[in-house]
Amino acid sequence: MTPENTAAVEPAPKGMGEFSRLAGIFFEPGKTFADIAARPSFLLPLLLMIVAGLVNVTMISNKIGWDRIMRHQMETSSRMQQLDPAQREQVLAQQEKFAPIFGYAGSVVGPPLLALIEAAVFLAIVAGIMSAPVKFKQLYAVVCWAGLTYVVSAILTIAVMFLKNPDDFNPQNPLAFNPGAFMDPSTGSKFVYSLATSMDLISFWAIFLLATGLKAAAGKKLSFGGALFSVILPWALYVLCKSALAGMF
Numbered sequence: 001m002t003p004e005n006t007a008a009v010e011p012a013p014k015g016m017g018e019f020s021r022l023a024g025i026f027f028e029p030g031k032t033f034a035d036i037a038a039r040p041s042f043l044l045p046l047l048l049m050i051v052a053g054l055v056n057v058t059m060i061s062n063k064i065g066w067d068r069i070m071r072h073q074m075e076t077s078s079r080m081q082q083l084d085p086a087q088r089e090q091v092l093a094q095q096e097k098f099a100p101i102f103g104y105a106g107s108v109v110g111p112p113l114l115a116l117i118e119a120a121v122f123l124a125i126v127a128g129i130m131s132a133p134v135k136f137k138q139l140y141a142v143v144c145w146a147g148l149t150y151v152v153s154a155i156l157t158i159a160v161m162f163l164k165n166p167d168d169f170n171p172q173n174p175l176a177f178n179p180g181a182f183m184d185p186s187t188g189s190k191f192v193y194s195l196a197t198s199m200d201l202i203s204f205w206a207i208f209l210l211a212t213g214l215k216a217a218a219g220k221k222l223s224f225g226g227a228l229f230s231v232i233l234p235w236a237l238y239v240l241c242k243s244a245l246a247g248m249f
Contacts, residue, residue, distance in 0.1 A: 040141035053107030142213030191247030
């Protein structure tokens with residue numbers, strides 16, 4: 001075979017490593033999600049979310065205490081205030097018994113299960129409604145990597161546990177990143193309070209990352225505006241339903 005007939009074969013461009021992706025999510029999300037869409041993976045972000053959740057629950061158990069957590073929730077619940085002291089103590093004892101179990105179990109099962117649900121919803125919207133050529137594995141990977149915002153939130157929450165007096169720690173809203181942090185949940189509308197806590201900087205950051213990931217997975221078939229709509233629509237429905245339930249119960 002002569003050199004003229006030999007086609008020069010260029011080596012395929014090397015993709016990003018897992019730890020390069022870890023940094024890229026925060027500093028180069030567009031480039032990073034393009035690499036994730038081309039070579040989907042999700043074990044590292046899932047593992048980090050699980051570890052962050054377990055550490056968070058452990059810190060709550062050791063630093064704050066489940067008794068304090070449960071009593072704080074009772075103080076902000078109008079239904080609990082209607083019970084007599086003996087009934088409240090009985091409910092408190094039951095909650096203290098099962099709260100750590102649900103906390104640790106939720107930290108392990110929650111991240112992969114929630115990512116599964118989110119990816120299925122995005123698949124229905126992006127592929128089903130907008131007819132963009134995306135695969136479930138791509139969307140699952142996008143959701144998992146965008147979930148690293150939860151890891152950042154967990155780290156900041158742990159820092160707040162060390163900096164604040166345990167009696168002043170608000171387990172339902174530990175970070176002052178939303179208007180709800182400056183409202184008294186025991187007074188006023190529960191609907192408005194729940195809505196205010198959802199207007200959170202971490203949530204908005206996650207929405208931006210998810211939209212960036214969906215755009216990367218769909219390519220030219222989906223604009224960034226369409227990707228943003230695909231994320232905001234189910235998020236808005238979830239927030240409204242959650243706030244409505246808080247207002248009712």
